Each structure stands twice: as C-alpha cells, then as structure tokens.
C-alpha cells in the first residue's frame with residue numbers, strides 16, 4: 001500500500017517535470033536569441049548597455065524562482081555566464097551600498113558607502129560618465145529611487161540612509177529617466193523645507209507620480225527628462241499588487257533609445273528580492289525573482305530586436321542564506337534560511353548581446369564596471 005502510494009507520487013512528479021521540460025523545449029525554439037555575430041568578438045562596442053541588478057539575488061534565489069515558475073526563467077536566454085566575488089572593502093559580507101558602488105565606480109568600498117571609495121573619495125560613476133560622453137541614461141527600480149543601489153549610481157555619500165541628502169545629490173542628476181518610489185524625500189523633507197519636486201521641474205524634468213496617474217495606464221511622454229514616482233515611500237511587494245516593473249523596463253528601453261545617437265546606459269533593479277530574504281519569506285523571494293524576470297524578458301526582447309544592446313544581469317549579493325531542502329518538488333519547495341542578513345556566496349552574472357563574451361569567468365564585482373567601461377569607450 002505504502003509502496004503503491006510512493007510509486008504513484010513518483011510518477012506524478014515525473015509527469016509534471018517531463019511536461020515542464022517539454023514545455024521549456026518548445027518555448028526555447030520560439031524565443032528570439034542572441035544572434036551569432038553578437039556573441040563574437042567582432043562587435044566589441046555595444047551602442048546601449050543595460051545593467052539589471054536583482055538585489056539579494058544569488059543562485060538559490062534564481063533556483064527557487066525557476067522551480068516555482070514551471071522550470072523556466074527568462075535569464076536562461078543569456079548565452080554567457082560568469083561569477084563575481086561580492087565582498088566589500090571592510091567586510092566579506094557586502095551590503096547593497098558597497099555592492100552597487102563596485103558596479104558604479106569599479107572600486108571596493110566600505111559597507112554603507114555610495115559612489116565613494118573606502119577613504120570617502122568621490123569618483124565619477126558609470127552613469128555620470130555615460131551622461132558626460134553624450135549617452136542617454138536612466139534607472140528603473142522597485143525600491144525608492146534614493147535607496148542604496150540606485151543611489152550608488154548618482155550620489156556620493158558615506159551614509160546610505162541619508163535619503164534626503166541623496167535626493168539633494170539628484171538635483172544636478174545626469175539621468176534622462178527615473179522610475180521608482182520615494183517622492184516624500186523630495187517633497188516633504190524633515191532636514192530642510194526645500195521642494196525638490198519643484199526644483200526638478202525647474203531643471204527641465206517632467207515629474208509625474210502614482211497618485212495622479214496609474215503607471216499601468218501611463219504612456220511615457222516624448223520629453224527629454226522624466227521622473228515618475230511609483231510610491232511616496234517604498235513601493236508595494238509584487239505579491240501585494242505592484243506590477244509596474246516589466247512595463248517600466250520596456251518603456252524605459254524605448255524612451256532612452258531615441259534620446260541620443262550615441263546610445264544609452266540604464267540600470268534596472270529588482271529591489272525587493274533582498275527584502276524577502278531579510279524577512280526569511282521564501283514566497284516573497286520567489287515572487288520578486290519571477291517579477292524581475294518578467295522585466296528581464298522585456299529587456300532581452302528589446303535587445304534581441306535591436307541587436308546593438310548589451311544586457312548584463314547579476315545580483316549584488318545573496319540574502320538569507322537560502323537553501324532548497326530535501327522534500328522539495330517542482331513548484332513546491334521546502335526552504336530554509338541560515339541568516340536574516342546577507343551571505344558571501346559567489347554571484348552569477350548573465351550577459352546577452354554585443355560584448356557579452358567578456359563576462360564569462362570568475363572575477364571581482366568591480367570587474368563588471370571595468371568590463372562595461374571598456375565596452376563604452
């Protein structure tokens with residue numbers, strides 16, 4: 001009796017996984033892939049670079065997202081995979097500020113530092129550089145736009161939680177497009193009475209927000225500079241109704257495409273994978289991984305059609321020490337966490353498009369900056 005139950009369970013699992021595998025094969029046959037010439041070393045200088053960061057997204061988060069999404073994630077379309085060493089200047093376990101600063105200025109710095117090295121010297125970020133050489137730039141995130149990861153690309157501070165000071169750094173921002181939460185740090189400030197929304201408008205930005213216009217029904221206007229606030233503070237988790245990231249990622253590609261004939265640099269962050277890890281909430285983790293991958297799908301579709309866009313997808317660090325334990329099945333995982341903080345895991349890097357070949361191998365997180373800069377020059 002027991003054996004027959006076990007046997008039928010095993011058959012059931014097998015049927016489910018072979019169905020998932022067959023579905024995956026037919027899906028792969030129809031998905032636009034990187035063209036062969038894009039993979040070769042002949043085209044070393046992509047016109048556009050899109051860096052996609054899953055905050056707290058290590059191998060376990062991707063695995064959980066994949067097995068909870070019918071054995072498939074769009075990031076599997078990337079033909080090149082590498083691994084980066086995520087540690088910061090003062091800790092084997094990085095935080096998001098030092099992690100993103102490694103990508104934005106190519107230097108290991110101390111945890112909590114943004115856009116500065118470990119002795120607080122400021123360096124031009126890759127986004128600021130891109131702007132200076134005439135490329136269009138933008139960021140799309142599911143946290144506030146002043147949170148550590150985006151702030152590392154546009155701000156120079158040693159305190160990642162000085163949100164109002166970071167917002168002030170954005171006043172001479174070199175970005176054409178910003179989409180994310182955090183309007184209150186611009187509009188109703190505690191440290192001063194400045195109205196930074198009014199200041200943004202004065203600096204030539206069109207400023208819109210979730211309150212006056214639902215993003216899902218919003219068509220980005222044909223303006224040169226745009227800020228759209230998706231929330232007053234932190235945006236909602238995807239599981240509680242946030243849905244803007246995939247549309248915003250696609251919109252941003254098209255918005256930035258025509259802004260400069262030299263191309264664009266954009267950073268897109270799936271910010272809340274990390275928050276699920278800190279909460280030791282596996283369902284929060286994989287719903288955010290799946291939502292981020294919907295954005296990856298849109299961006300890879302854009303890059304495949306465009307043929308001149310390099311897409312790099314990585315995480316800054318792993319969060320939670322997530323494990324997928326025995327007893328797990330496809331679509332039904334038994335998970336455990338070893339910490340509610342970050343871990344020191346190596347982090348995968350996926351690349352797609354012209355210049356992608358240089359992202360294979362094992363390297364420091366700072367090398368992601370160096371490789372992107374070589375391709376931008």
Ligand SMILES: [Zn+2]
Pocket residue numbers: 056096274275278319342
């Ligand atoms: Zn974190």
